Amino acid sequence: MSSYVEENYLKAIYKLTERNKDGAYTNDIAYELNVKPGTVTEAIKKLGEKGLINYEKYKAVTLTKAGKMIAVKTIRKHRLWEVFLVEKLGFKWDEIHPMAEELEHINFEELTERLDNFLGHPEFDPHGDPIPNKDGVFSNHKSVKLTSIALNTPVVMTGIENHTTSFLQHLDKLGLKLGVQVAVKEIVDFDKSVLVSVNGKKGFYLSHDIAHNILCK
Amino acid sequence: MSSYVEENYLKAIYKLTERNKDGAYTNDIAYELNVKPGTVTEAIKKLGEKGLINYEKYKAVTLTKAGKMIAVKTIRKHRLWEVFLVEKLGFKWDEIHPMAEELEHINFEELTERLDNFLGHPEFDPHGDPIPNKDGVFSNHKSVKLTSIALNTPVVMTGIENHTTSFLQHLDKLGLKLGVQVAVKEIVDFDKSVLVSVNGKKGFYLSHDIAHNILCK
DNA sequence: TATAATATTTAGGTTTACCTAAATGTATTT
DNA sequence: AAATACATTTAGGTAAACCTAAATATTATA
Ligand SMILES: [Mn+2]
Ligand SMILES: [Mn+2]
Ligand SMILES: [Mn+2]
Ligand SMILES: [Mn+2]
Numbered sequence: 001m002s003s004y005v006e007e008n009y010l011k012a013i014y015k016l017t018e019r020n021k022d023g024a025y026t027n028d029i030a031y032e033l034n035v036k037p038g039t040v041t042e043a044i045k046k047l048g049e050k051g052l053i054n055y056e057k058y059k060a061v062t063l064t065k066a067g068k069m070i071a072v073k074t075i076r077k078h079r080l081w082e083v084f085l086v087e088k089l090g091f092k093w094d095e096i097h098p099m100a101e102e103l104e105h106i107n108f109e110e111l112t113e114r115l116d117n118f119l120g121h122p123e124f125d126p127h128g129d130p131i132p133n134k135d136g137v138f139s140n141h142k143s144v145k146l147t148s149i150a151l152n153t154p155v156v157m158t159g160i161e162n163h164t165t166s167f168l169q170h171l172d173k174l175g176l177k178l179g180v181q182v183a184v185k186e187i188v189d190f191d192k193s194v195l196v197s198v199n200g201k202k203g204f205y206l207s208h209d210i211a212h213n214i215l216c217k
Numbered sequence: 218m219s220s221y222v223e224e225n226y227l228k229a230i231y232k233l234t235e236r237n238k239d240g241a242y243t244n245d246i247a248y249e250l251n252v253k254p255g256t257v258t259e260a261i262k263k264l265g266e267k268g269l270i271n272y273e274k275y276k277a278v279t280l281t282k283a284g285k286m287i288a289v290k291t292i293r294k295h296r297l298w299e300v301f302l303v304e305k306l307g308f309k310w311d312e313i314h315p316m317a318e319e320l321e322h323i324n325f326e327e328l329t330e331r332l333d334n335f336l337g338h339p340e341f342d343p344h345g346d347p348i349p350n351k352d353g354v355f356s357n358h359k360s361v362k363l364t365s366i367a368l369n370t371p372v373v374m375t376g377i378e379n380h381t382t383s384f385l386q387h388l389d390k391l392g393l394k395l396g397v398q399v400a401v402k403e404i405v406d407f408d409k410s411v412l413v414s415v416n417g418k419k420g421f422y423l424s425h426d427i428a429h430n431i432l433c434k
Numbered sequence: 435t436a437t438a439a440t441a442t443t444t445a446g447g448t449t450t451a452c453c454t455a456a457a458t459g460t461a462t463t464t
Numbered sequence: 465a466a467a468t469a470c471a472t473t474t475a476g477g478t479a480a481a482c483c484t485a486a487a488t489a490t491t492a493t494a
Contacts, residue, residue, distance in 0.1 A: 001450075001451085002450075002451090005450085005451070025471080025472090026471070026472055026473085027470090027471060027472080035451085035452070035453090036452080036453060036454080037471075037472065037473085038452090038453075038454080038455090038472085038473070038474080038475095039451070039452055039453075040472090041472065041473055041474080042450095042451080042452085042473095042474095043451080043452095045473095046450095057459090057472080057473075058459065058460070058471080058472060058473080085328075088335055089328070089331040089332065089334075089335055090331065091327075091331070095327075098325070099323070099325050099328055102323045102325075103323060106316070106319050106320060106323075108315070108316050108319075110308075110312075111302075111306070111316055114306040114307065114308070115306065118305055118306055218480070218481085219480075219481090222480085222481070242441080242442090243441070243442055243443085244440090244441060244442080252481085252482070252483090253482080253483060253484080254441075254442065254443085255442085255443070255444075255445095255482090255483075255484080255485090256481070256482055256483075257442090258442065258443055258444080259443095259444095259480095259481080259482085260481080260482095262443095263480095274442080274443075274489090275441080275442060275443080275489060275490065
């Protein structure tokens, strides 16, 4: 299996396992990678034989230590390139993901480490997601959803839980970017929408759905 | 045909056609890409159908306008990434080619143009090769081989005609890098080796073979 | 101009990564 | 516990990009 395809399977399994501790299901992997379930069965059997995942027929799969390392290193490359695209080339945070999806498969350790150095060893990517170090260790963020912040308690926006272009662009329009100070002024009883202030200034209402996808500290 | 493979065929044909104006031969393309001649025949037929090359059975192939554009754009990406790797990440000129071979296939026009801008619109790559602009136009260098420079005429080293690691590393060892001033002090009758001075200082002898691969202006 | 040498193509295979659709296994609901 | 729904696997195919080896063209040489 080409490293391109292999890395994408392992990354998908990693992502799904973060949510579902049991492991990743065939159908979910298929959905994540835009392929059909039969294709996934074939692929995960091979990854199992390679010792990269734990595969048992009809069971959810999990990553082995080796598989997890490849997944995490791919995430590291992805996020470092995203930092490069934003910090050095001036792209916006909603434009970078497709490029990083390709760049993450360029495998030269020396390139990754020099890039990391060039960028000043960033700890988080432009979406606030942590960048694992070269040994695969993540620095822990401990952020919480905006929907669980107490009233009138100022916090800093540190991340997001939805990475769609439309969500990112909407946040831009509202001036909600990483680092801004946010405070919840009111929780609307009717629909759980929240009134927020941004950097002290009088703010606006956010739907529960939006607030739920904003992370703060 | 994947853009990765397609770009490599077109690039190889471009390179071979630069030398052999008739076009590129099946066997030469095969050698260039490390594949077997039968594989090339199959590939060039498809590229012909796509309108990227002019293919006639048993004849050398040439690039169409469309094919040439893809080849040149691939070369542009390759050389821009090489500048990045040297200027920004601090790699040496003998380390960068394999990485650029991968990076050149990342196809996002906006990425290429922003990279170009970030690098200050370089005209030449770290090996002295010209970087075509986004319309595929090369700036002309007009350099000549060190073997055809008149005695005691100081010139500037601007390029090389051999890109092997061993050649590059040898030049490094001799202090022969792009931009140095070189003068031919003597041409040895016996073996056509040349005595050169470098940046005014007393120099050393270079075999004809080495001198022949050094370009000056 | 035959013959030999060399280049190119063709024929028949393989592997990878995908597909559809049928078969089978697992889970949920009556 | 059957029946039904849903998930997963299997079976059989395809297309891309490679291979080897045989067949055929072209080119060079005797
Ligand atoms: Mn991303
Ligand atoms: Mn990100
Ligand atoms: Mn190169
Ligand atoms: Mn170069």
